[in-house]
Amino acid sequence: MYMSATQCRVLGELMALQAVSENLDIMRHELGSLMLQYLNADTYSSMLWNTEKKFFERAVGVNETAQRLKSWSEYYRFIDPVTAPMMARRVATTATQILPQHELLRTEFFNDFLRPHNQYWGINIYFYNRDECVGDFRIWRKRARGDFDKDDAVRLNMLAPSMAACLGKMRRSRDKKEIKNDEPLQRLLQLSRREAEISCMIAEGLSDKCIAAALGISVTTVRFHLKNVFSKCRVVNRAGVAARIRSLI
Structure with a gap:
């Protein structure tokens, strides 16, 4: 060859x-x-x-x-x-x-x-x-x-x-991390399961397009959830979300 x-x-x-x-x-x-x-x-x-x-x-x-x-x-x-x-x-x-x-x-x-x-x-x-x-x-x-x-x-x-x-x-590492991370984010920030999932992806540096593809949803839906995350985390941008999530997990 x-x-x-x-x-x-x-x-x-x-x-x-x-x-x-x-x-x-x-x-x-x-x-x-x-x-x-x-x-x-x-x-x-x-x-x-x-x-x-x-x-x-x-x-x-x-x-x-x-x-x-x-x-x-x-x-x-x-x-x-x-x-x-x-x-x-x-x-x-x-x-x-x-x-x-x-x-x-x-x-x-x-x-x-x-x-x-x-x-x-x-x-x-x-x-x-x-x-x-x-x-x-x-x-x-x-x-x-x-x-x-x-x-x-x-x-x-x-x-x-x-x-x-x-x-x-x-994949095994990700699955363990998702199980560990979802619960405190939902409890402390009152995020839904989907909002917590997207927040973790934002903290890992994924773009809206990558998140949408990974979760099988539209970019519009990602941004809808992200808007709710901004409000619940009391931040105004993605950097704020990432910092807030990293402080908790």
Whole structure:
């Protein structure tokens, strides 16, 4: 397998980012731009798998919108003919390995979800930690770039062991932190569960767009909750919220 100098450099940056990142959602978002360079692609999204609910959540993306990712969760996942079989394979898999391109082009999923965003060629990988899916990368190219090949799959599989371990560790740490943080914020500041969740994300440095994508809600909804948080925390900006939250947790 040949790797260009650019791909070698990007691979190093991908590994370094995994090593130093402390926030699961920020890390996955920052990995996106690097993944597009690494695989010469156009759009990237990443979701986390909720084992209890059997559901993908906390979507982030590059050259994607929160609304598109939300529409996949709310409707298109039910008619998506490629994602579930890709997940079952546990290795980097192209959409054309699951469904020939001429068949995919005839589906509602392609014509209503993929084609309007010029997504013709896809490759996904699902990361398993301790035999449990923890998250994924979903990467698509425009029609003119052509399909992903075996070398692209090998490059993507190279990231799987470290990415699975990183996601698993950070996810367990995040879950414990959220359980610990929600209760005092709700009790001391009279925040709702959602307001407490958004406040913690603000304190971690996430933008409204990242928060919206991670929670599967609109940016408008994030800002509605944030307005309530400003009032309850008696602050006038995000910096004030962050300082108030950090003083309590």
